[in-house]
Amino acid sequence: MRAIAIATATATATALALAVVGLVAGPAQAAESVSVGSKRFTESYILGEVITQAARQAGATAEHRQGLGNTAVVVEALKTGSIDLYPEYLGTVEREILKLPTGSPRAAIDEKLRAMGLAMGVPLGFANGYALAASAEVARQHGLTTLGDLRKAPDLRIAISQEFLGREDGWPGLSRRYQLPQRPTSIDHGLSYQALQSQRIDLTDIYTTDARIADLGLVTLQDDANYFPRYDAVLLYRADLLTRAPQAWQKIAALEGRIGVTRMITMNAQAELQGQAFSAIAAGFLAGSAPPAATPAAAASTAASPQARPSLSSAIFGGDFWRLTGDHLWLVAVSVGIAVLIGIPLGTLAAAHAWLGQGVLGLVGLLQTIPSLALLAALIPLLGRIGTVPAIVALSLYALLPIVRNTAVGLMQVPQGTRQAAVALGMTPTQSWRLVLLPLALPVIVAGIKTATVMTVGTATIAAFIGAGGYGERIAQGLALNDGTTLLAGAIPSAGLAIVFQVVFEVVERVFRRQGGGA
Known part of the structure; x- marks a missing residue:
């Protein structure tokens, strides 16, 4: 009996110990969370979704912060911990992020990244470099086969993406290396292929895995001076991710070498030419479906098979419409509310002291001149995060001018x-x-709030570039994919919301004027 009692006690103690371990280990496992970022172009969206779904397969809670603007924005989000990792390219890490020479030793790259709390790894298996491309007709007319040939055609109409125009490894260095005489203008990358096809421009920068190169029969100019570095696709991540989410990282690291250049072109074509959702493309890849065609050109051709695209009405009201509407309304309401709380006292101060009024109005007017995306990017390191908070701060600052000015004028x-x-x-x-003063000035003040609100509805679409949501998510995706339906699915609701606010404030203004007239 004593032995049985001891055995029973031992079994009970073991069960309790296992239960305690389960209670401790369970939350620890459930606590694994991964935030994946991506830039605002098709391939980055797809790779971000592949990484996100891979982490979810390991049981982690993973979110994809899509289309976070350019390299500077995504790197700041990574350094501040707003995201944990994102797909990047070796040449961009060397030249643009770390300012190192092309072909720097891996040890030098790792050392500089380590000082930033970052690391680089998991080569995905393909390279996607920068290049310049022209239509076959333009290339034939001007005898263009290499980048050096551009010196013979100074009158070419060149339009390149905004990021490439200012990158360390972009146009400034390229034009110096080849002594190019052209002065390019900027264009969104998602619109450049359409501009080439319609012959509005002659030359643009491309990513070498873009599906539309083969689809449009473009001529890619050879880099005969070997200016561009290698752009092997890798993951850039926070160094502590491996210990914070080991199971998710194990699944993500298993992506190493699995995506060849042909498969990447195929997936890009599925998004850009077939209109498939990024999530569906990523799921198909992880499931091992849709084997790639034999060559890059065949991959783009195969993936370009016709597929029914959603109508405009279904694109607007389908899927995430209510989530995006809620995000957009929240951004507008909170931003304008904060601007009212700050702007009315500032306007009162400006009205009470003429000597101070010009300075106050000048300061809030100066805020309007700062480019919105630049302000959003600057706020990320200052606030240590991306998403709603920096977006609301920026939108509140932009909304101040009409409120301050109308308050001062009304008083x-x-x-x-x-x-x-x-x-x-x-x-x-x-x-x-x-x-006395505020009630009499109220109609003018309300008119200023109306102007600020309508402006904020439109400006809030930019907030999607730092992961704040809203209708800007669709606009960014539409630009990246050159998909007019998706773009309009974001632009039309934004315009409609602005009209609704306009009408509501018109009614409020009439009420206040009527009351003021009756008094």
């Missing part, structure tokens, strides 16, 4: 006699402002 338009009457009645300055 200054109150007749002097009315002000003196308030003083004669024994009102304090605060009472006079609250009971």
Whole structure:
């Protein structure tokens, strides 16, 4: 009996120990979470989705922060911990991020990344470099086969992506190396192929795995001076990710070498030419379906088989419409609310002190001149995050000018006699402002809030470039895919929301004017 009791006690203790371990280990396993970022072009969207779904297969909670603008924005998001990893390219890490010479030793790259709390690894199996391309007709007319041939055609209409125009390994260095006489203009990468096809431009920068190169029969100019570095696809990640999410990382690391150049072109074509969703393309790849064609050209041709695209109405109201609407409304409401709380006191100050008014109005006017994407990118390191918070800060700053200006104008338009009457009645300055000046200036102030709100509805679409959501997500995807339907599915609801706010504020203004007239 004693042995049985001991055995029973031992078994009970073991069961309790296992239960405790399970309770401790269970939450630890469930606590694995991974935030994946991607840039604003097709391939990055697809790779980001592949990484996200791979992490989910390991049981991790994974989110994909899509289309986070250019390299500077995504790197800042990585350094601040807003994302854990994203797909990048070796040449971009060397030249653009670390400012190292092309072909730097791996040890030098790792050392500089380690100082930033980052690491690089998991080569995916293909390279996607920069190149310049022209239509076959333009190449034939001007005898273009290499980049050096561009010196013979100074009048070419060149338009290149905004990032390539300013990158360390982009146009500035390229034009110096080849002594090119052209002065290119900027164009969104998603629109450049359409511009080439319609003959509005003669030459643009491309990614060498773009599906539309073969689809449009473009001529890629050879880099005869070997200017461009290698752009092997890799993952750039926070160094602590391996210990924070080991199971997810094991699944992500298993992607090494699995994506060949032909398969990547095929997946790009599925998105750009067939209109397939990024999530569906990633799921097909991870499931091992849709084997690639034998050559890159055949891959693009095979994936370009016709597929029914959604109608505009279904694209607008389908899928994530209500989520995006909620995100957009939240951004607008909070931003304008903060701007009202700050702007009305500033406008009151400007109206009360003429010497100070010009400075206040000048300052809020200066904020309007800062490019929105530049302000959003600058706020990421200052606030240490991406997403809603920096977006609301930026939108609030942009909304200040009409509110401050209309508040000051409305208060200054109150007749002097009315002000003196308030003083004669024994009102304090605060009472006079609250009971007399503010009610009389309210119609003008509401007009300023209306202007700020309508402006913010449109500006809030830029917030998607730092992961804040809203209708800008569709606009960014539409630009990346050169998909007019997706772009309109974001632009039309945004315009409709602006009209709704316009009508609502018009009604409110009439009510206040009627009340003011009756008084």
